Amino acid sequence: MVRELTHFIGGKHTTGTSGRFSDVYDPNTGSVQARVPLAGRDETRAAIADAAAAQPEWADWNPQRRARVLLRFLQLVEGERDALARTLSAEHGKTIADAHGDIQRGLEVVEFAAGVPHLLKGEFTDNAGTGIDVHSLRGPLGVVAGITPFNFPAMIPLWKAAPALACGNAFILKPSERDPSVPLRLAELFLEAGLPPGVLNVVNGAEEAVDTLIEDPRVQALGFVGSTPVAAHLYAAAAAHGKRAQCFGGAKNHMIVMPDADLDQAVDALLGAGYGSAGERCMAISVAVPVGEETADALVAALTERVRALRIGRSDDPDADFGPLVSRDALERVRGHVDTGVAEGAELVVDGRDFSLAGHENGFFAGASLFDRVTPSMTLYREEIFGPVLSVVRARDYEEALHLPSEHPYGNGVALFTRDGDTARDFTRRVNTGMVGVNVPIPVPVAYHTFGGWKRSGFGDLNQHGPDSIRFYTRTKTVTSRWPSGVKEGASFTIPTMG
Structure with a gap:
């Protein structure tokens, strides 16, 4: 009914x-x-x-x-x-x-x-x-x-x-x-x-x-x-x-993974922040930025196995990692972004386009997708997808990683995973976004602080x-108030001062 x-x-x-x-x-x-x-x-x-x-x-x-x-x-x-x-x-x-x-x-x-x-x-x-x-x-x-x-x-x-x-x-x-x-x-x-x-x-x-x-x-x-x-x-x-x-x-939130980061912690963070709520969060992490090829190779290898194992189910399934998207339009938009990423040359490591939940073939379910070797010129990187799609953009060094979120048109949130306090302090001071997390993947402030992004x-x-x-x-x-005590000072034609 x-x-x-x-x-x-x-x-x-x-x-x-x-x-x-x-x-x-x-x-x-x-x-x-x-x-x-x-x-x-x-x-x-x-x-x-x-x-x-x-x-x-x-x-x-x-x-x-x-x-x-x-x-x-x-x-x-x-x-x-x-x-x-x-x-x-x-x-x-x-x-x-x-x-x-x-x-x-x-x-x-x-x-x-x-x-x-x-x-x-x-x-x-x-x-x-x-x-x-x-x-x-x-x-x-x-x-x-x-x-x-x-x-x-x-x-x-x-x-x-x-x-x-x-x-x-x-x-x-x-x-x-x-x-x-x-x-x-x-x-x-x-x-x-x-x-x-x-x-x-x-x-x-x-x-x-x-x-x-x-x-x-x-x-x-x-x-x-x-x-x-x-x-x-x-x-x-x-x-x-x-x-x-x-x-x-909109947003395009990055998560920088330094070579000294706890890799298991970073992978857990990316899974939850990237795929939670099917990626339909303005604070979702949609771009992972590993620093250095060795870090990138290890991160992608660990992510690949975990992303393939994600459980997608009904929204009332207590064992589901995430449920369906909100509408068929949203589902088609996400699939279209994955198609565009492939066409522009990104490496599709995990393809979620053909996912279908048994018995719910008409539901709005999108599988989890993972891209590697995404570049800043690609549509995947420039536009907000608002779905379960994570892009890996490899950075040669810390400065390149810092510049990626700082120069992106969106400036909502960013996260840095590292064990080094000097790096964390430098990053939080210099990065050009409104909200920053250090070893925190979704840096939504507590209610008595303020929430807001920069730029677009x-x-x-x-x-x-x-x-x-x-x-x-x-x-x-x-x-501004005064209670005269009966003293008449006469008219004044100059601007009042408190000297």
């Missing part, structure tokens, strides 16, 4: 009125499991109107009272974490264990945002000038919006919504139409936790809904995670409409979660 999904506006589920729908597939079988409505302009404006009406009262709640809503939300999610993970897995295709990680990383940002009373404290200077005090206030923007991707349907919505709500904003979430059920359930749980109706609205849709969020003057800020072309477009469009924006795009991976000057998220979702008002 195909489920009919809804929007969540004004604290209740609302049916779609645009007449347009998108199918939600079961990636394991290729069959349609639900239909989600795609909002038009009228539905999106209704969500904005409800948010605008609800926001002032929510902003008037003191920060500690708002934080208690987040704490109750955390308790509610804990009570149904397994059900959420199973729903997420069934729509996305990642394993249930990986879905639990998706949820957990989102909850960690909710925990951080619950500390908002401390984070919203302003500054104060006593007697900045004779009898003059200066203080600053942090206040919410009003209505803000988040456009989130399919690959983390719990984590990224929570990364966006939790800090925004904690700061006193109303939040409109436009999740991916490929796996919308978990975002809808999270909205229900926020309402159950005490969030006033209308403060968090979920609008499912595509271009028309996004364009409306950008163009409507009531929406003050926009957050996005997705592909680089869309991120660049939305950032420019938001700026043109006077909105602040943080837009995060990130647009905007403030990143996700951590202190940057509070700065992004608030604006600062600075007050």
